[in-house]
Amino acid sequence: MRELLRDVLLLQPAWHSKNTPEMEKRGRLVRRDVTNWLRAQLPAIARAVPDEVDDWAAEGSDGAGLKSEIPWARVHSASLSPSATLGWYVVYLFGARGDRVYLSLMQGATLWRNGEFQPRPRQDLWQRSGWARAALAASLLVRPDLVEKIELGARKSNLGRAYEDGNVVAFEYSLEDLPSDDVLAADLVFLCTVLSELYELAVVDLPPGDPAPEVVDAEVEAERVAGKARRGQGLRLDAAERIAIERRAVDLATQHLVAQGYSVKDVGATRSYDLDARRGEEHLYVEVKGTTTKWTDASEIILTKNEVDLHLREYPHTMLVVVSRIVLDHSATPPTASGGELRVVHPWQIAVPNLTPMSYRYVVGE
Structure with a gap:
């Protein structure tokens, strides 16, 4: 996985909205290789978290039509977060400059409107992120290396800002110091255990703006x-x-x-x-x-x-x-x-x- 993250980051400075050779290669890495690695971790995640979540899934995207400046690959509950615009999930977000990648505990930060993804209101995202951090405070204290703010450096897209606003906490990995596969796997399992706690909390204490079931x-x-x-x-x-x-x-x-x-x-x-x-x-x-x-x-x-x-x-x-x-x-x-x-x-x-x-x-x- 370490090499896959590196290969995606090295292609980020060559981002183009069209499917250039570089973007075609990036798409294969994100949608196939990175996502396949995440799927291979699902049994370990299932063993580590409570039985309440029994439909763990993984998917990746580098854009719907035009190529995204910020590609992503996520782990989620298929029923509680059926799409990346809904619910909560753990996601790799690749910085636009190719200098860093984040493993983020994220919420659905965009809406599909008028044929394109558009950011949710910033105030709503901030309020929901703050609610999640407060609800999960005890669990998050054990990992002081988590960050609350992420910087994706998007140049052309408002979606990068939406992801930044929607972040709850994240592990930040720099291109020059990408961790080993064992560390990456352990960090993923940890954030997914926190995600499962968030799923459970959200059933009883609704996040701001969420309707009741x-x-x-x-x-x-x-x-x-x-x-x-x-x-x-x-x-x-x-x-x-x-x-x-x-x-x-x-x-x-x-x-x-x-x-x-x-x-x-x-x-x-x-x-x-x-x-x-x-x-x-x-x-x-x-x-x-x-x-x-x-x-x-x-x-x-x-x-x-x-x-x-x-x-x-x-x-x-x-x-x-x-x-x-x-x-x-x-x-x-x-x-x-x-x-x-x-x-x-x-x-x-x-x-x-x-x-x-x-x-x-x-x-x-x-």
Whole structure:
């Protein structure tokens, strides 16, 4: 691997957006040779990290169409980071001047817009990188040789700046002092163990700007029904996990209401609300939502049209119970759920401006 990194770096000063002989050789090195070396390390990575990640993959790119000034090769979870624009991963980034290469713990720093990759807003990248460094602080302390700032020296492309802004931490290797293959392999395994920790943390304490898994799944399903399924984007939760989360949320909401003196009936299977709660003359229509993530004032829930219509109509006899931080146990089949923190809104008045339509039914006329 040491020689492969060296060969790529020596070609970097000859960068051209067209597929010149130098760029053709660089492409083979990045997409085939470097990526194959990364794939050969995947068994060692899988042995070193918890079982929660079981779909490690590797890929490399030197540009989509035009040749990139900053080629890369990455290791990632195929489900949690299906493309380099999504999620978190560990990636080799080759400096434009050919003087250094970084092994970076990176986030999706670009967006595909108008037929090209464009940088995400700098403030968003900085905020997410800072969140990750704070969340991983204890694990990162053991490697004082990690750097927080990287300098790729891109001359023509804004993507280099986006990678710099999106970096969490990185190992920096200079062309004159590239480490041995054993050191490179050990550094890769270390960063992948940190990456697996980040994947686990991001399930409970969402990174800034990330939607909850339930919201992502609803968007994916809406696009699938509309015939516009996202490439590489699958559901974050399977049916058994969703059922376990929903059941745990309903159970905790029921316990809360019973403790308040209500008689409670679960009507979620037949009505447009989940719990029918009565106490004397009082009658409440209770909506229950469960999530594995931490609840914040910016958190979102998914509502059907019928749920919205009912709760608008029945206000102020309405209540919303959100159960956050539910813990899934995958050692059982089907998975079970435990824990949970309640947030109760009563009466619950839906603020129409806060509703975002995700899909429409449309009658096509003649």
